[in-house]
Amino acid sequence: MIKVAIVGGTGYTGVELLRILATHPQVDVTAITSRSLNGTRVSEQFPSLRGHYDLAFCEPNIEQLCACDLVFFATPHGVAQAQVPALIERGVRVIDLSADFRLKDIPAWEAWYGQEHAAPALAQEAIYGLPEVNRADIADAQLVACPGCxxxxxxxxxxxxxxxxxxxxxxxxxxxxxxxxxxxxxxxxxxxxxxxxxxxxxxxxxxxxxxxxxxxxxxxxxxxxxxxxxxxxxxxxxxxxxxxxxxxxxxxxxxxxxxxxxxxxxxxxxxxxxxxxxxxxxxxxxxxxxxxxxxxxxxxxxxxxxxxxxxxxxxxLAKGASAQAVQNMNIMFGLTETLGLESPALLP
Amino acid sequence: MIKVAIVGGTGYTGVELLRILATHPQVDVTAITSRSLNGTRVSEQFPSLRGHYDLAFCEPNIEQLCACDLVFFATPHGVAQAQVPALIERGVRVIDLSADFRLKDIPAWEAWYGQEHAAPALAQEAIYGLPEVNRADIADAQLVACPGCxxxxxxxxxxxxxxxxxxxxxxxxxxxxxxxxxxxxxxxxxxxxxxxxxxxxxxxxxxxxxxxxxxxxxxxxxxxxxxxxxxxxxxxxxxxxxxxxxxxxxxxxxxxxxxxxxxxxxxxxxxxxxxxxxxxxxxxxxxxxxxxxxxxxxxxxxxxxxxxxxxxxxxxLAKGASAQAVQNMNIMFGLTETLGLESPALLP
Amino acid sequence: MIKVAIVGGTGYTGVELLRILATHPQVDVTAITSRSLNGTRVSEQFPSLRGHYDLAFCEPNIEQLCACDLVFFATPHGVAQAQVPALIERGVRVIDLSADFRLKDIPAWEAWYGQEHAAPALAQEAIYGLPEVNRADIADAQLVACPGCxxxxxxxxxxxxxxxxxxxxxxxxxxxxxxxxxxxxxxxxxxxxxxxxxxxxxxxxxxxxxxxxxxxxxxxxxxxxxxxxxxxxxxxxxxxxxxxxxxxxxxxxxxxxxxxxxxxxxxxxxxxxxxxxxxxxxxxxxxxxxxxxxxxxxxxxxxxxxxxxxxxxxxxLAKGASAQAVQNMNIMFGLTETLGLESPALLP
Amino acid sequence: MIKVAIVGGTGYTGVELLRILATHPQVDVTAITSRSLNGTRVSEQFPSLRGHYDLAFCEPNIEQLCACDLVFFATPHGVAQAQVPALIERGVRVIDLSADFRLKDIPAWEAWYGQEHAAPALAQEAIYGLPEVNRADIADAQLVACPGCxxxxxxxxxxxxxxxxxxxxxxxxxxxxxxxxxxxxxxxxxxxxxxxxxxxxxxxxxxxxxxxxxxxxxxxxxxxxxxxxxxxxxxxxxxxxxxxxxxxxxxxxxxxxxxxxxxxxxxxxxxxxxxxxxxxxxxxxxxxxxxxxxxxxxxxxxxxxxxxxxxxxxxxLAKGASAQAVQNMNIMFGLTETLGLESPALLP
Missing domain, CATH: 3.30.360.10 (Dihydrodipicolinate Reductase; domain 2)
Structure with a gap:
């Protein structure tokens, strides 16, 4: 079982990760962070997850995150670039769903996002997580920048x-x-x-x-x-x-x-x-x-x-964010690429 | 693997059965009938199922249905009562999602639905498929009348x-x-x-x-x-x-x-x-x-x-129809009751 | 022409008043207040009103309001009870769309709304603006409490x-x-x-x-x-x-x-x-x-x-708020009760 | 008052014409036709129009139509080209909301609509009813082809x-x-x-x-x-x-x-x-x-x-069909161009 944590679990990409991982046979979600909801049970915040998770939201804690095999960042831009370097240094693998590591052109990133980039070197190392283009590199990546929708x-x-x-x-x-x-x-x-x-x-x-x-x-x-x-x-x-x-x-x-x-x-x-x-x-x-x-x-x-x-x-929220993140995870950990992603669309 | 057929697969309860059964680990859908779409591939009619089924709709055929362990009827009222008796006689188990076998009071059925009931005796034998009330009887039933929504x-x-x-x-x-x-x-x-x-x-x-x-x-x-x-x-x-x-x-x-x-x-x-x-x-x-x-x-x-x-x-369409039908199927065939029904709700 | 002002024009009941009054043949909207949007043109905030109003939002000003024949309050509860007494004293007529003057039982009001009522005596004098019950009293009223939706x-x-x-x-x-x-x-x-x-x-x-x-x-x-x-x-x-x-x-x-x-x-x-x-x-x-x-x-x-x-x-927003307020206005000012309210529903 | 008839009043462009004309001060709707709803009151078919029209749908009748100043066709393509020539001959003015008279290139019309055009000469005479381009010609037109949405x-x-x-x-x-x-x-x-x-x-x-x-x-x-x-x-x-x-x-x-x-x-x-x-x-x-x-x-x-x-x-349905038709009518009959079209948008 892959031990994963989710940083920033109260937005839609966070809850979508939880939805998908709930039935993924090779994943154990061990922590989900939120400063504002610290202590609130996930199932209280998202009644759709009642019966699926016993977890409560917790404050971000570097030791807890470092005990995981993989950390997903489902945070607004600016957060991952501040927190990811410490995890990378400790050997944790990271999939960032935000925009922080997608662009190689740092001045362009800074112009579009209106702030200085906190980890420009890491942005150069990050692998852009579009499996249809970068599958091989993703398999070996320590940091994957999941594409925008x-x-x-x-x-x-x-x-x-x-x-x-x-x-x-x-x-x-x-x-x-x-x-x-x-x-x-x-x-x-x-x-x-x-x-x-x-x-x-x-x-x-x-x-x-x-x-x-x-x-x-x-x-x-x-x-x-x-x-x-x-x-x-x-x-x-x-x-x-x-x-x-x-x-x-x-x-x-x-x-x-x-x-x-x-x-x-x-x-x-x-x-x-x-x-x-x-x-x-x-x-x-x-x-x-x-x-x-x-x-x-x-x-x-x-x-x-x-x-x-x-x-x-x-x-x-799926191929445009959280499901693609899981596809990347499957590739990174050598699992069948479609694992946990097999259900047909909800139609009608 | 349980071999199942679906009679009347072009309505919403039919496609919802297909959606749920696509990832059910113990079920093999072997036939799905529709007179109007005879020969059309399921994935052509419902693009959400592309990649999940190779089946094409076929005309109802008693021999083919009798080769199954279970037949779902996802048809308008009036159809199942005409076709189910022959299957029951041949020992096939049936879950009817329509209103045909839900009421024990046949005159009431005939008054509300405006037609004569074609199989009143069978209606008496049918088990009402609300597991929270009738679980034990459902396990042994040959014919289950799945409740309305x-x-x-x-x-x-x-x-x-x-x-x-x-x-x-x-x-x-x-x-x-x-x-x-x-x-x-x-x-x-x-x-x-x-x-x-x-x-x-x-x-x-x-x-x-x-x-x-x-x-x-x-x-x-x-x-x-x-x-x-x-x-x-x-x-x-x-x-x-x-x-x-x-x-x-x-x-x-x-x-x-x-x-x-x-x-x-x-x-x-x-x-x-x-x-x-x-x-x-x-x-x-x-x-x-x-x-x-x-x-x-x-x-x-x-x-x-x-x-x-x-x-x-x-x-x-789920607990009100097709997912409840699968819950009944799981009970009838001695499977874990939640099999194939574990995914959390799609939220948002 | 009746000169009217609207206090609190940025919510839905405010913009609905503006929509209805735009084509009312006997009304001239002379002021619309909003502290937060002071100086912003109404047509900038609500593009649907471009071409209909030259007004800009202004800060509430008692002299300006007192120069009107009628003041609508389209504010959250608590606001009208603080501002209306001064207007009543100066002889201005008021239609309050909020909950401030609807209840005669002041302790009940205070219990449900969780605050002390600032004008309990005025609440007793206010006429409840449901024309189908109180038409005659509305005609003579100085203060009408428009019913909730x-x-x-x-x-x-x-x-x-x-x-x-x-x-x-x-x-x-x-x-x-x-x-x-x-x-x-x-x-x-x-x-x-x-x-x-x-x-x-x-x-x-x-x-x-x-x-x-x-x-x-x-x-x-x-x-x-x-x-x-x-x-x-x-x-x-x-x-x-x-x-x-x-x-x-x-x-x-x-x-x-x-x-x-x-x-x-x-x-x-x-x-x-x-x-x-x-x-x-x-x-x-x-x-x-x-x-x-x-x-x-x-x-x-x-x-x-x-x-x-x-x-x-x-x-x-109409009979449940702003259109009923206009109906009350028509009654108060002796106009044809349906004036400005004749258009059929937008269907489909 | 302009006497108008509407041919084909059961579709959305027909009921939208009725909605707009209900408060137009210079129009009297004297007939609205529908073969399928002959005898049904308009207000029974469209409850939003209760209180606005006493009319019932009637079968199309050339004499009744010819007694009008203007006939709107709110019919599927193919209908107007069959019925309009007789009205034009009798001097009635017509606004056609369908595609019948929009194209000057008759072979193109026949190719796109898959049928022979029944009144190709009239199509050449028809004025394309986009006032922002053809205002002067519309004023004098006997037949206006209202643009598509x-x-x-x-x-x-x-x-x-x-x-x-x-x-x-x-x-x-x-x-x-x-x-x-x-x-x-x-x-x-x-x-x-x-x-x-x-x-x-x-x-x-x-x-x-x-x-x-x-x-x-x-x-x-x-x-x-x-x-x-x-x-x-x-x-x-x-x-x-x-x-x-x-x-x-x-x-x-x-x-x-x-x-x-x-x-x-x-x-x-x-x-x-x-x-x-x-x-x-x-x-x-x-x-x-x-x-x-x-x-x-x-x-x-x-x-x-x-x-x-x-x-x-x-x-x-408005500028894309029925309201533009009324704008054209206003131009054709020398009325103020905005008459009956002054209300602001319904927002929210």
Whole structure:
């Protein structure tokens, strides 16, 4: 059994980790921290977990964390970079679900997040936890930076095209939408149901923090010599709880036929347990991945014109956060990659 | 491995059976029937099941069904009573999720459902599949009639009070509300999102088909000599997908204190794996049982007056239908009762 | 033109007043106060009002308020009782949408709201603004206490029965549900969409602040000598924005036939412009009153038993708050009672 | 008073016309037709209209229609082209809300709609009812083809850029999303709440019928000599009732600064009563136009790159259908253009 701790267990990625790990046959959750809820039982805070955990939230304690095989950080940005170095030094493995170790370009991180980075060297060593790209490195990693939700959906949708170099990399357009759980479990007026139900809007269209992560990831898979991927990214807020849908537009530069396009995607992901390329003509639905680690993708070439459309859906809390973290854990500890992640989506 | 077939697999209770059984370690689903979708792959109809089933829907075939250990009927009322007798005769075990075998009072069944009953004798032999009441009989049953969704939530909420004889049985009031999946996967204008989102209404307040089932079940647990339970039942339609919430009112006749009330409920359900009595003062939420076989219950005595309030929540498709059917299956086949039903609710 | 001011314009009842008054032909909104948004234009805070108001929020100023014919208080409880006395003294008329002046029983008010009442004498003089009961007194009132949302829906549903003395007043049961806007525009985690969408739950079942208001109102219409109305009231939170649905249960004590019941309701409300008794067998829907001052009511006697069921729907922000306040204003200023309140509901 | 009839009054655009016209001071609705509901009172079918209309649905009757000043067609495509010619011949004015007379390219219409056009000559004479482009022609028109919902939102968003010739017309990308009422009031399984709530998906990405209308409209405003506008258009279905949000991407070809962009939009629409250009940095929300004839627009240039982003929101049933039809009626009959369309949006 792998002994794991979760730092920051009161947000949605924390409770999602607890939900998934509750039935994982090789994991024992031994600690979950929260300063504000210190002493409160997990099952009191989250009645859905009654009967699954006897744990209470505790204050973060370095000795307790160091007694674990693996520590998940499910904290706001800024926390992991302060606490992870001590754990790494002591040989503990870490999966960080926050944005702290995703970017290699530290000045960019500091500009987008508006603060100095506390562990820039560690950020260079961290492995970006997108298994479909970095599986081998993840297996050996001590520190994995789990990708953001939008970056996961968007990268998986575009990777086949950019790896193959068949679209113009400087004219990428991503129109994506997320369920409200993506904004976290925060007490903000702008998040209450009466402000968001029966409503739809874009946000951060002038610049969203996930943009540099998306571009870094795409550039990483481009053939050498290609002009660097450049993305216009507009996120939207959906009146629903879970799910990300990315609608991706790219200009074809290689004249692939619809059949070749479809084959390109199917071949790229044929061995991936959590990426499902849908049959030609399909439109993926967010509910088809609700609660799961799946990413479902379709590709189309409308009107036989040169703009290609890729649609990619994930569950923002699952493949977009906590389930992908468990997938990374399975890889790091040599377990079957799908362990604990086998249940179908909750539909309807 | 238990070989099972599902008759009528295109409705919500059918796809929910498929979802649950996909990860059940002791079950092999060998056939799923649908006349209208004969030949269509299950994963084409329900993309959430891609990768989980290779099956295609087939026409019902008695020989194929008889080769199974167990057949689930997930069909509209009227179908099972026509097809089950032949299976029973051949020794196949059956769990019927429809209303066909729930009522012992055949004239009542015929009045509420507006048709002649095709297998009245079999209805007498059928075991009502509420494990919290009939566990022993279910274990030996050849035919189990799985309870309706409202009746499950309402009976579990009132059983402790009626068994103990501490409320006036002739003044029971149930105000209950169901998610829209309770109305099934039907092409009806009155069910479309634009008619039901941001809306709430009662329906069938003058008389709902679940009323006689509720009263039969409650009367079955009353002490002999008690005046028979009589219920006023008003169901409502919620602008959401899954979940039943029953708010139950009863007049206290025995002067129990709040502590005695709480103890009564806790004692009654202390060995039940799927009934969770919440701490005093709690209000159960439907999302706390989403996708699970749990029923969560609270009991209160507002203002210390003599009207008791019980709140009971289930997932209408799970404990209210397909997960309860799997619980019954586990009991019938001597498996651990919770097998395949261990995952926590999907929250948020 | 009536010159009006709104104190506390940033909550939902404030913006709903602005919405309704924007097209009221006899009203000029001259001031709207908010300490926190002092100087911010109304149209900046609420883009739906762009083009309708040039006003900016201002700090409360007694001289400015006293220059108005009428001041609406759309503030949390506690505010109006502190500020209204000075206005009353200066001869300004006031409609308070908060709970401050609704209860005549000051100790009860203080017990339920947990603070000392700052203007108990004024509370005795205030007229309870339910036009269907107090129209004449409202016309002459200087201070109107606008009813709460649940109390409006529930009283209108039961008044015909209690006035006529045809039900047992000590066994009244109200199961009611409200859209999330009823909880106000507050930054609370428990109100965010991801916590409430696809979810249903009761709250404050052990005792809600609207209970004494409901009982006071019902007792006020009972024939003298009747035993006082006593209500068990369980409110629920709906995963939607607007609407209250009250499902009301009462024990018939006079043996009225269904036809007599229907007639009783139709006669009681035949001259009321904003109460609509639906035909026998109907179930009112909250969306049928969305955005309007209407209350729609149905009455039934299920199974010909002695429990009567009344269903009553309103829009909690309209007839349950701001539109009813405008109805009261029309009455107070001798205008046509329906002025500015004529638009049909927004359906779908 | 203008005497109007509505042909096809049982769909959402029909009931929306009834809602708007109920308070229009210059209109008398004298007939509303429906074969299937012949004889049913409008207020029985739509309880939200109780008290507003005494009308019953009637069978279409040419004499009755010809006695009107104006006939609205709120019918599925194919109906108006069969019935309108006889009315035009008799001198009746017609506003058609369907797609029948929107396209000038009849072979394209026949290809997209899969049937022969019954009145191709009349289609050439029809005026496309987008007042922001065709106001003068609408005033004199006998037959107005009211624009589709997506085309309205998308054209209004791009018109300033295409008229000015400051973007590359062959690389236009529209990612748009609609509330479920856009699919109409139809009994289809794919439209029921349990299939669409908490879900998001694209549809018709390979080609939607509104595409040729959008391109025709955009080409109509381009300067002569420009290469013709070509659009990639992906529509999505939102889990909500009303609202369209169009997120529009175009490649800047003229190097406009953000300030020049903003000014371009503000100048273009400065005299338009129903187009509201938001301040720089804003994101329009669909709820800000709920139930109104407004279109709210923002324009941005993310990261100072050359892809411009325009966001445009309307209510699909209002500015996207029935309210725009009333705006057209006001223009045709010389009324104040905003008459009957003054109410602010229903928010929250």
């Amino acid at each position: 939008y970056p996961t959906a968007i990268q998986l949708g575009w990777i086949p095209l950019l790896e193959a170099g068949v679209v113009e990399p400087a004219q990428l357009i991503a129109s994506a939408a997320s369920g409200a759980s993506g904004a976290g479990r925060q007490a903000k007026t702008e998040l209450i149901l009466a402000e968001n139900s029966d409503n739809f809007r874009a946000y951060s269209a002038a610049g969203h923090r996930h943009l540099p992560e998306i571009e870094q990831g795409l550039r990483g898979v481009q053939p050498s010599g290609a002009s660097p991927a450049q993305v216009t990214f507009v996120p939207h807020l959906l009146p629903m709880i879970r799910g990300i849908h990315a609608t991706l537009f790219a200009k074809s530069s290689a004249g692939l036929s619809p059949t070749e396009l479809q084959t390109l995607f199917e071949q790229r992901y044929k061995d991936e347990p959590f990426v499902d390329v849908l049959p030609p003509g399909s439109h993926p639905q967010t509910r088809s991945v609700r609660g799961t680690n799946m990413c479902r993708i379709s590709v189309m070439q409308p009107q036989d014109r040169d703009t290609l459309v890729v649609m990619s859906v994930i569950d923002n | 409202y009746p499950t939530a309402i009976q579990l909420g009132w059983i402790p009070l009626l068994e103990a004889g501490v409320v006036e049985p002739a003044q029971l009031i149930a105000s209950a509300a169901s998610g829209a999946s309770g109305a099934g996967r039907q092409a009806k204008t009155e069910l479309i999102l634009a008619e039901n989102s941001d809306n709430f209404r009662a329906y069938s307040a003058a008389g709902h088909r679940h009323l006689p089932e509720i009263e039969q079940g409650l009367r079955g647990v009353q002490p002999s000599g008690a005046s028979p339970a009589q219920v006023t039942f008003v169901p409502h339609l919620l602008p959401m997908i899954r979940g039943i919430h029953a708010t139950l009112f009863a007049k206290s006749s025995a002067g129990l204190s709040p502590t005695e009330l709480q103890t009564l409920f806790e004692q009654r359900y202390k060995d039940e794996p799927f009934v969770d009595v919440l701490p005093p003062g709690s209000h159960p939420q439907t999302r706390s049982v989403r996708g699970t076989n749990m029923c969560r219950i609270s009991v209160m005595q507002p203002q210390d007056r003599d009207t008791l309030v019980v709140m009971s929540v289930i997932d209408n | 649940y109390p409006t829906a529930i009283q209108l549903g039961w008044i015909p029965l209690l006035e006529a003395g045809v039900v047992e007043p000590a066994q009244l049961i109200a199961s009611a549900a409200s859209g999330a806007s009823g909880a106000g525009r507050q930054a609370k985690t428990e109100l965010i969409l991801a916590e409430n969408s696809d979810n249903f739950r009761a709250y404050s079942a052990a005792g809600h602040r609207h209970l004494p208001e409901i009982e006071q109102g019902l007792r006020g219409v009972q024939p003298s000598g009747a035993s006082p109305a006593q209500v068990t009231f369980v409110p629920h939170l709906l995963p939607m924005i607007r609407g209250i649905h009250a499902t009301l249960f009462a024990k018939s004590s006079a043996g009225l036939s269904p036809t007599e019941l229907q007639t009783l309701f139709e006669q009681r409300y035949k001259d009321e412009p904003f109460v609509d008794v639906l035909p026998p067998g109907s179930h009112p829907q909250t969306r049928s009153v969305r955005g309007t001052n209407m209350c729609r009511i149905s009455v039934m006697q299920p199974q010909d038993r002695d429990t009567l069921v009344v269903m009553s729907v309103i829009d909690n | 997506y085309p309205t939102a998308i054209q209004l968003g791009w018109i300033p850029l295409l008229e000015a010739g400051v973007v590359e017309p062959a690389q236009l990308i529209a990612s748009a999303a609609s509330g479920a009422s856009g699919a109409g009031r139809q009994a289809k399984t794919e439209l029921i709440l349990a299939e669409n709530s908490d879900n998001f998906r694209a549809y018709s990405a390979a080609g939607h019928r509104h595409l040729p209308e959008i391109e025709q409209g955009l080409r109509g405003v381009q300067p002569s000599g420009a290469s013709p506008a070509q659009v990639t258009f992906v529509p999505h279905l939102l889990p909500m009732i009303r609202g369209i949000h169009a997120t529009l991407f175009a490649k800047s070809s003229a190097g406009l600064s953000p300030t020049e962009l903003q000014t371009l939009f503000e100048q273009r629409y400065k005299d338009e009563p129903f187009v509201d250009v938001l301040p720089p940095g804003s994101h329009p929300q669909t709820r800000s136009v709920r139930g109104t004839n407004m279109c709210r627009i923002s324009v941005m240039q993310p990261q100072d790159r050359d892809t411009l982003v325009v966001m445009s929101v309307i209510d699909n």
